Amino acid sequence: MPFVAKDKTTGNRIDITKLEKPRLMLRADACICQLCEKPMIIKAGLHRRAHFAHHKGECVSEYERDPDTNPESPQHLAAKDWLRVMLPKQYVEYRDATLEFEVPIIEVRRVVDLLAVFRTGHRVAHEVQLSPITPEVLQQRTDDYEQAGIDVVWWLGKSAKSEPNQDWCLQTFGLVFLIDHEQIYKTIHDQSHG
Template sequence: MLQAKLNNGKLITPAMFPRQKVLELKSGKHVYFCPVCGERVILRAGEKVIAHFAHAKDADCPTIGGGEGAYHEQGKLRLYQWLRNQGLKVKLESYVPEIRQRPDLLVHVQDKRIAIEYQCVKIATEEIISRTTGYQQAGIHVLWILGDKLMKRRGSQMLRLDSFKKALIHQYSPEYPLSIFYFCPLTSKFIKFQDLTFINTHHAVGKLTISPLRQTNLRELLSKAYVSKGVLNSIWKREKKRFRLSRKYRVYGREKGWLNWLYEKGVYKEQLPSIVHLPILSAYLLKVPGWIWQSQIVFQVLARVRIGGIVSLSQCIKVTKDDLLSPEDFSLITSPMDPILEYLLLLCEAGILERTSETTFKKISEIQLHTELETAIQTDSLLIDTLFKNNNH
């Protein structure tokens, strides 16, 4: 931790002092105490270690949970100074006793409290959910910012997001784009990834914005940014073409099972209808990529219904239920969408279905398998044009 109390109860933050002052504080002339449990703590500082306090190994303090190292401490301090420079009331490592949690930073903005967690190592999804819901129950808004070293970039508009990072996707309202925030203490830059859409289980495309700390305030950090329709159109056309043309010599798990399932139906990937593998904003709620669960809906539900027949949302959920994640796993998303309903609505735009009620749809067009690869790619492109023309994304 960066702060401790002196005998007089005053909080002290050695990391903000010049090197000579830190050495004086470390000389043994002073005694320091944990602001939470009141036990004595030790000031540690060195050439490569930012000045911080540590409990004894046998200390019994609710805040002890394993430090994240100098990178984390440096980033936390920079963010603290950044918020103070904006004239905001901010506390460093403030303990919230009613929920027994200590956010890295606790900011007061008018009548709101915002807990900022600067996370630089992977933790269990269950811990993210527990800490987030704890703040929410205490009426505290929460912002998780990841250390830049955790970012896995795949080109200018794509990131790799594992289950840990997926749990840190923010959406403060239905109108707010899906967002993830990063900060690098070494370059003093924020990296904001917004309006993201998953093209497969772990890769998402979105709007990547990099901004210097000194040129950004809290409001700007939380502002909305979107990918243009034209860019999304191009990305998804390339993705659909890649999907058609890609050849994997070795496949495993669900992908192998899915290909065998298609083979049993006498269908090859190149023949799939263009309505398989469409962009779904809430695809983070699925354990498998879009081409698997969407083809299940197409072949196990839609293809079995005659023109004029009714397709229900519950039918489609039934064939995909084993691959659906619980919205409760995404505690930072306040109004999760239903990916199955979202897909059925896209099929309405594609001219396959017509909505008849909140949960039912009428089939108005047959689903065609492709016989030629070139025609499939052309039809994919035309469908993407239609969807992004109609979508107010």
């Protein structure tokens, strides 16, 4: 359930969150997966955020994906959406950054949940992790991104919010970022009634 698809003809990225009426603006046969290039459909859009989905649910790309993103849970999608709104509000330096969902990083065969690109060229990957993971895997993915010249911020929620993972964040970065789903749902609710 990604936010981003590829235009079959032009190859351009299509971020569905930037389109007010995606079903009126995108041709049904124009949207393909940016990773495996299979056709995608538009889902939801009445009350929930519109997003893309594969015809048969699964992406068949060779990119490494975790259970959060294949297929992506609604909570994961909501957390990414919340991050993009929250980051520029809470952190001044992000007001000047471009924030893009689901950016493939070819060198390390990974897809960044939300990539911040600063005008100076610095890149920071914001990763939402909800499914179980170990500190070793967090370290491995962090190393992968660093190898590609990208800094990482981990946002831990649900099963990933374990004590060992929080300890690892504290030791590695000096602080822990947690996803609070109650807060996210409250924000989304307020927005839809605002």
